[in-house]
Structure formats: structure tokens, C-alpha cells
Amino acid sequence: MSKRTNMPEEKGLEHSISLVKEGYHFIINRRESMQSNVFKTRVLGRSAYCLSGSEAAELFYDESKFKRAGAAPLPAKKTLFGVGGVQGLDDEAHRHRKAMFMQLWTRESVDRLGQLTRDYYAKAAEDWVQQDEIVLYNEAKKILTQVVCDWCGVPLAADEIEKRTDQLSLMFEKAGEADFSHFKGWSARSKAEDWIEDLISQAREGSLQLNEDTPFYKFIWHKDLDGSLLDKEIVAVEVLNLLRPTVANAVWIAFIGLALHDSPPNSELTHEQLESFCQEIRRFYPFFPFTVAKVREDFTWQGYEFEKDTLTLLDLYGTNHHPEEWDNPDTFIGTRFIDSKQRPFSFIPQGGGDYDTGHRCAGEWMTLLIMQETVDFLMNKISYQLPEQDLSYSLKEIPSLPKSRIRMRDIRFNTPD
Numbered sequence: 535m536s537k538r539t540n541m542p543e544e545k546g547l548e549h550s551i552s553l554v555k556e557g558y559h560f561i562i563n564r565r566e567s568m569q570s571n572v573f574k575t576r577v578l579g580r581s582a583y584c585l586s587g588s589e590a591a592e593l594f595y596d597e598s599k600f601k602r603a604g605a606a607p608l609p610a611k612k613t614l615f616g617v618g619g620v621q622g623l624d625d626e627a628h629r630h631r632k633a634m635f636m637q638l639w640t641r642e643s644v645d646r647l648g649q650l651t652r653d654y655y656a657k658a659a660e661d662w663v664q665q666d667e668i669v670l671y672n673e674a675k676k677i678l679t680q681v682v683c684d685w686c687g688v689p690l691a692a693d694e695i696e697k698r699t700d701q702l703s704l705m706f707e708k709a710g711e712a713d714f715s716h717f718k719g720w721s722a723r724s725k726a727e728d729w730i731e732d733l734i735s736q737a738r739e740g741s742l743q744l745n746e747d748t749p750f751y752k753f754i755w756h757k758d759l760d761g762s763l764l765d766k767e768i769v770a771v772e773v774l775n776l777l778r779p780t781v782a783n784a785v786w787i788a789f790i791g792l793a794l795h796d797s798p799p800n801s802e803l804t805h806e807q808l809e810s811f812c813q814e815i816r817r818f819y820p821f822f823p824f825t826v827a828k829v830r831e832d833f834t835w836q837g838y839e840f841e842k843d844t845l846t847l848l849d850l851y852g853t854n855h856h857p858e859e860w861d862n863p864d865t866f867i868g869t870r871f872i873d874s875k876q877r878p879f880s881f882i883p884q885g886g887g888d889y890d891t892g893h894r895c896a897g898e899w900m901t902l903l904i905m906q907e908t909v910d911f912l913m914n915k916i917s918y919q920l921p922e923q924d925l926s927y928s929l930k931e932i933p934s935l936p937k938s939r940i941r942m943r944d945i946r947f948n949t950p951d
């Protein structure tokens with residue numbers, strides 16, 4: 535006899551087109567109309583549960599209930615994640631691989647990242663002051679490509695910067711496209727994997743010398759659970775798991791440009807105020823709409839039956855805007871996070887739960903650091919004007935970006951007082 539569930543359910547055979555059309559509001563719209571943080575729908579040709587809000591997020595991060603193997607749809611693997619990376623692992627294999635990422639966050643390496651970010655901003659701005667106009671989003675992608683390659687120890691020649699910036703960017707820019715341009719993301723990933731695999735071969739053969747303290751070196755010589763080196767294809771996927779999302783910070787940098795215009799903070803920010811402003815950017819502006827897992831074994835939660843192997847979407851954007859979790863969720867309040875307790879499952883722009891044992895983003899601190907350096911640079915190191923431009927952004931496009939990508943003019947270095 536088939537199992538019955540009293541979970542609210544969307545009628546119809548397939549809703550993938552609505553998902554593409556409604557974008558960040560797909561889960562919110564149904565959560566509101568069904569008045570439930572848990573419901574069932576059909577996307578990508580299969581049944582799927584959608585979860586929203588902190589209680590449901592906590593459930594989603596319960597490893598005994600959900601697994602990641604086989605959850606990510608093929609188009610996402612071909613562009614965003616790659617095959618064989620940490621995102622699709624579970625249990626001991628996941629913890630061992632995740633530790634390879636988490637070992638990178640030493641005081642020295644974080645300080646070095648901050649310094650590199652400042653240096654590459656300063657270098658880029660020497661060129662900006664000569665230009666009539668620059669586009670912040672495009673500049674940020676180039677800067678971050680150089681920052682992250684330098685930080686990782688991945689060699690990057692000056693004449694390669696544009697090409698590698700484009701490849702790393704297309705992987706996240708085209709991941710949400712439903713039309714043919716999605717394949718640009720596939721092609722970019724394939725070229726970027728070839729690039730990194732080639733460098734790995736050179737390093738393993740001894741023709742490329744790398745500093746032992748760099749992430750690239752550590753990943754190349756990382757031993758898997760069975761004591762063997764990872765295949766170079768897997769190392770490349772994991773190195774791109776450092777490069778690609780760091781360049782993706784350009785999306786939030788474009789939103790920083792917008793927030794500084796729409797909701798400018800006090801001119802002199804304390805560290806606490808700066809951090810709160812950046813956290814509110816991560817809460818308020820869209821990036822990843824949801825993340826995915828699969829039900830590990832049949833279980834019942836709050837009277838709802840969850841069936842083994844069913845795809846499950848956790849609403850990241852909707853939880854960050856959930857009226858049960860936030861006062862005035864749709865208002866940008868730069869000081870919101872001052873003195874407010876961090877609630878691990880309500881504020882989930884980069885996933886929730888535990889870093890070491892769960893799938894929460896390995897680069898959350900790095901993201902916050904780059905954002906803080908960016909706000910400091912734009913507010914204190916240079917001055918600029920925003921000419922007339924279309925600053926709107928659509929919640930139907932993934933990833934969403936201000937339409938103009940933030941055009942800036944009359945850029946000048948500020949002189950120290």
C-alpha cells in the first residue's frame with residue numbers, strides 16, 4: 535500500500551517552468567498560498583519537498599534525515615559544482631574532505647587574504663582614476679580572480695586574467711539559465727578544469743614548484759580516507775570550489791555598491807557596524823535561492839511523512855526574509871545585526887548548521903572579510919559618483935544583479951587627513 539501524507543501539496547505534474555519564471559519567489563509564493571513552511575511539489579520531473587524557516591532548516595541539516603549524494607541536478611553539477619566534489623559527499627567521506635577546506639582558515643592565511651584584497655583594490659583603482667567610467671561588478675570579478683589565485687598559489691599570468699575571470703564567472707552566472715546559454719557555463723567549467731588539472735600534473739611531476747603553505751599545494755597532496763592522493767580531476771573540482779565562489783563574491787560587491795547608494799551607513803563605521811552592514815547585505819540581497827538534499831530514510835516530522843530519496847529544497851532566500859524570523863524582513867536595516875544574537879538556522883545565506891560536520895559554506899568567513907574590505911575601500915579609500923543608471927534588480931533572474939552592474943564615475947583616491 536502506498537504511503538499517504540497530510541503534507542500540503544501543489545497539484546499538477548511539473549512546475550519547473552514556474553521555478554524558472556518565479557525565481558527567488560517560487561518557494562515563498564507557495565509557502566504563503568499554502569500557509570505552510572513544508573509542502574510538496576514537482577520539479578525537474580520528480581516529487582520534491584520544499585522547506586522554509588528556521589525549524590525546517592534545522593531539520594534539513596540533520597544528517598540522519600538528509601543526505602547529499604545524488605541530490606544536485608546534473609545541470610548544477612555541470613556548471614556550479616563539478617563532479618566528485620565535497621558538496622555531494624556524506625558522512626565520514628564528507629567530514630574528511632571538508633577538513634581539507636577548513637584547515638585553510640588559519641590566522642595567517644586570513645590576514646593574507648585581507649592584505650591581498652586591499653592590494654588588488656588599490657592596484658585596480660590606479661587604473662580607475664584614469665577612466666571616465668568603470669563597472670564595479672566587472673572590476674570586482676577581475677580583482678577577485680587575482681586575489682584568490684594569488685592566495686591559493688595558482689599561477690596566473692597577466693595575459694590570462696581576462697580569460698580565467700570569464701571562465702570562473704560563467705560557471706555561476708549561467709548556472710540558473712534555462713536556455714542554451716546554460717551551455718556556456720558547461721564549457722567554461724570544462725576549460726577551467728583542464729587548466730587546473732594541467733597545473734596539478736606539472737606540480738606532481740615536479741616541473742611546477744609551489745609554496746607548501748598554499749591551499750593549492752595542500753589540495754594537490756591531500757590524502758583521501760584510504761591514504762591515496764585524490765585523482766587530479768577531483769583536486770581540480772575542489773580547487774575550483776575555492777576559486778569560483780570567491781569570484782562570485784562580485785555579486786555581493788555589486789549589491790554593496792547599491793546598498794551604499796540606497797542605504798548609506800554613517801561615514802565612520804566601527805568594526806561592529808561594518809560587520810552588521812555586511813551581514814545585512816547577505817541577508818537582504820538575493821544570491822542562492824535554495825540548496826538541495828535527498829531524504830535518507832523514511833521518517834515522520836510534525837505529522838508529515840518524508841519518503842526516502844525524495845529531493846528536498848531548503849529555501850535560503852525565503853528563510854532570510856521570513857516574517858516569522860525577522861522584524862520588517864523586507865526592509866534593509868544596516869544596523870540590524872548589532873547586538874542581535876546569531877541564530878544559526880534563521881540566517882542562512884550560505885547554508886546553516888555546522889561547518890565541519892555539515893554542508894554549511896566553507897567560505898563564509900572569507901566572504902565576510904572580502905565584503906568588509908570592499909565597504910572600507912569604497913567608503914574610505916576612494917570617492918566616486920554614480921551616474922544615472924538602472925539600479926533595479928530582478929528576483930526572477932538567478933543570480934540576481936543590479937541591471938547596470940553599478941557604473942561609477944569621477945573616481946578619485948581620498949587623501950589621508
Ligand code: HEM
Nearest residue numbers: 620621776779780782783821822825884885893895896897
Ligand atoms: C558569494 C559568496 C558565497 C555564497 C553565496 C556561498 C553559498 C554557499 C551555499 C548556499 C552553500 C551550500 C550550503 C548547503 O548546501 O548546505 C555553499 C557551500 C560551499 N561553499 Fe560557499 N558561498 C560563497 C562563497 C564561498 C567561498 C568564498 C568559498 C571558498 C573559498 C566557498 C566554498 C564552499 C564550499 C567548499 C561549499 C561546500 C561545503 C560542503 O558541502 O560541505 N563558498 N556555499
